[in-house]
Amino acid sequence: xxxxxxxxxxSGLIMEEQAALTLTEICRACAVHxxxxxxLVEEGVLTPIGRGxxxxxxxxxxxxxxxxxxxxxxxxxxxxxxxxxxxQLLEEVEMLRAQLGAxxx
Amino acid sequence: MQFKDYYKIMxxxxxxxxxxxxxxxxxxxxxxHPDVSKASDAEERFKxxxxxxxxxxDAEKRAAYDQLGANWxxxxxxxxxxxxxAGFEFSGADAQSGNxxxxxxxxxxxxxxxxxxxxxxxxxxxxxxxxxxxxxIALEDAYTGNTLTVTLQxxxxxxxxxxxxxxxxxxVTIPRGIRAGQHIRLTGQGGQAMGQGKPGDxxxxxxxxxxxxxxxxxxxxxxxxPVSPWEAALGATLKVPTPAGSVELKIPANSxxxxxxxxxxxxxxxxxxxxxxxxxxxxxxxxxxxTAQAHYRNFAEQFKTxxxxxxxxx
Numbered sequence: 001x002x003x004x005x006x007x008x009x010x011s012g013l014i015m016e017e018q019a020a021l022t023l024t025e026i027c028r029a030c031a032v033h034x035x036x037x038x039x040l041v042e043e044g045v046l047t048p049i050g051r052g053x054x055x056x057x058x059x060x061x062x063x064x065x066x067x068x069x070x071x072x073x074x075x076x077x078x079x080x081x082x083x084x085x086x087x088q089l090l091e092e093v094e095m096l097r098a099q100l101g102a103x104x105x
Numbered sequence: 106m107q108f109k110d111y112y113k114i115m116x117x118x119x120x121x122x123x124x125x126x127x128x129x130x131x132x133x134x135x136x137x138h139p140d141v142s143k144a145s146d147a148e149e150r151f152k153x154x155x156x157x158x159x160x161x162x163d164a165e166k167r168a169a170y171d172q173l174g175a176n177w178x179x180x181x182x183x184x185x186x187x188x189x190x191a192g193f194e195f196s197g198a199d200a201q202s203g204n205x206x207x208x209x210x211x212x213x214x215x216x217x218x219x220x221x222x223x224x225x226x227x228x229x230x231x232x233x234x235x236x237x238x239x240x241x242i243a244l245e246d247a248y249t250g251n252t253l254t255v256t257l258q259x260x261x262x263x264x265x266x267x268x269x270x271x272x273x274x275x276x277v278t279i280p281r282g283i284r285a286g287q288h289i290r291l292t293g294q295g296g297q298a299m300g301q302g303k304p305g306d307x308x309x310x311x312x313x314x315x316x317x318x319x320x321x322x323x324x325x326x327x328x329x330x331p332v333s334p335w336e337a338a339l340g341a342t343l344k345v346p347t348p349a350g351s352v353e354l355k356i357p358a359n360s361x362x363x364x365x366x367x368x369x370x371x372x373x374x375x376x377x378x379x380x381x382x383x384x385x386x387x388x389x390x391x392x393x394x395x396t397a398q399a400h401y402r403n404f405a406e407q408f409k410t411x412x413x414x415x416x417x418x419x
Contacts, residue, residue, distance in 0.1 A: 009252040011278035015288040015308065028306070029290075031235050060288070068140045075151075076134055090141065101322070 015060035026058045030066050037066060045069050045084045108183035109211045111157035111170065119175060123162065130158040156208045166216060183211060233296035233305035241314045242279055244321060247373050248348045250281030255309070277309065282375030284324060285313050319348060324379025325372045331388040332356060337364075347371055347381055354383060362387040 015029075027034050038053065040046045046066060048056040065087065072083040112119050115129045136142065137151040144150075160166045177183065238257050246253060255275050280289065288308045295305025313321055320327040330345060340358030344351050347368070354366065364385040372379020392398050 009276040009278045010291050010294065011280070012289040012291040012309075014280050014283055015290050017287075018290075028235065029308075064288075071140055072138070075138055075155075077131065086141070 015063060018060040019057070021058040021060075021063070023053055023056050023058075026063055026066065029063045030070060032070060036070060039080055040066055040069055040084075043080050043084050045087060106183050106210050106214060108177045109153075109157070109209060110178060111160050114153055114157040115161060117161075119171070121161075123164075126158070126161045130154065130162070134158075152208075156212050159208070160212070160216070170215070233298040233302060235305040235308060236295040237308045237310065239310040239312055240277075241312050242283075244313050244316050244319055244326070244373075245348045246279045247281070247283050247311075247313070250279055252276055252278045279311075282373055282378075283311050284373055285311055285321060287311050318346070321373070324375065324377070325382060326379060327382045327384060329386050330354075330383045331386050332360070334387055334389065337361070337385060337387050345383060356385070360385055 021029070023034055023037060027037055030037065034053075037046070041048060041056070046058065046062050048058045048062065050056045068090075069080075069083045069087050072078060072086050073080065078086065112121070115121075115126060115133065117125055117129045121129070133154045134151065137144070137147045137154060139148040139151055141147075142151075160170050236259065240253075240255050242253060245251075253276070255277050256272060257275065258270050258272055275291075275294065277289070277291070283289070288310050291307040291309065293304045294307035298304050318328055326348065328345070328347075330343070332341070332343070336343065336356055337360040338358065340360070341356045343354055343356060345354040349371065352368065352371070354368070356366070362385060366383040366385070368381040368383065370378045371381035390397065392401050
């Protein structure tokens with residue numbers, strides 16, 4: 001890889017505000033084969049818009065959920081259903097923490 | 106280089122069984138997983154535990170590590186003895202642990218080269234891999250959308266199979282209105298492809314550098330504003346800093362400490378901009394001279410019936 005300084009400023013999009021990623025694009029973003037994403041959709045972890053794999057469209061938020069679910073599976077040796085449950089509970093904790101924070105003020 | 110006591114990191118005895126080690130690892134991994142834990146050092150601890158497990162779960166590596174002796178302490182200056190692992194055979198079958206490149210210098214000085222060879226093998230897919238990095242930016246950058254020079258370190262394997270840290274600098278335009286935890290995707294700035302494939306993308310996760318006086322929550326920005334007792338009591342128009350420049354703020358008369366004033370839309374900009382909150386903090390002038398004490402005594406005289414502890418029933 002080139003380590004030389006880039007002169008032209010690079011600009012990119014904010015992932016979380018991006019919408020309408022295809023199955024191929026979300027697979028690339030998470031660096032996994034499509035079956036890993038398809039099983040996340042089947043488990044209900046990801047809910048893309050559109051019917052049928054070809055017309056599925058994902059958001060940046062889906063990319064984040066998918067990467068967390070995949071990391072939990074790989075790092076903690078838990079299966080898909082376990083990762084889905086952990087993700088759901090983590091989101092609940094997050095929400096409760098936010099409410100608690102709001103109450104403190 | 107500092108010695109790492111893998112047994113201590115895992116919280117197990119030196120004669121722990123493989124089952125005990127696995128159990129300890131699972132517990133610690135769940136505790137410190139960066140997606141689970143909110144502790145600021147979670148990621149570091151998680152990596153440390155992962156590295157310890159990488160060695161202790163493997164009978165060969167564990168045996169080699171054990172013969173360094175039990176007298177080393179974490180943090181002690183360490184240099185591997187010459188031929189320290191002579192006579193040990195490594196199958197090095199852990200090609201799936203792609204994070205080997207993130208392990209400590211201590212680890213790579215002991216087991217590094219075998220891993221480096223594996224990393225080379227794993228990379229023969231056509232497309233370059235996506236890379237992830239976290240960058241710290243100033244809150245002000247999210248207000249203006251500045252172009253910043255970002256220095257990234259990436260572990261790479263050089264021609265001789267050694268692991269090296271390569272530094273590269275990128276000029277990146279920060280999108281205006283970005284928030285902590287969001288990711289910027291830079292197409293084609295990830296790992297190089299092998300052959301004709303496309304290079305991977307680089308994902309930059311944004312974190313705000315802690316600011317000496319602003320706090321950020323999602324889109325909203327908070328400032329603790331010190332005010333004098335008379336400014337709070339009588340009301341005042343004060344100059345208040347915001348990340349977008351200072352503004353004049355009217356403090357209503359009879360304000361209390363911890364009183365919250367909202368400047369709508371002056372949080373992090375965007376389609377739905379956040380708000381800027383000013384929290385009043387009443388600061389007392391020091392009573393460090395005869396005159397100052399006389400003023401306070403006079404003050405007390407004037408407010409004889411005031412009981413700040415009325416709510417406590419005393």
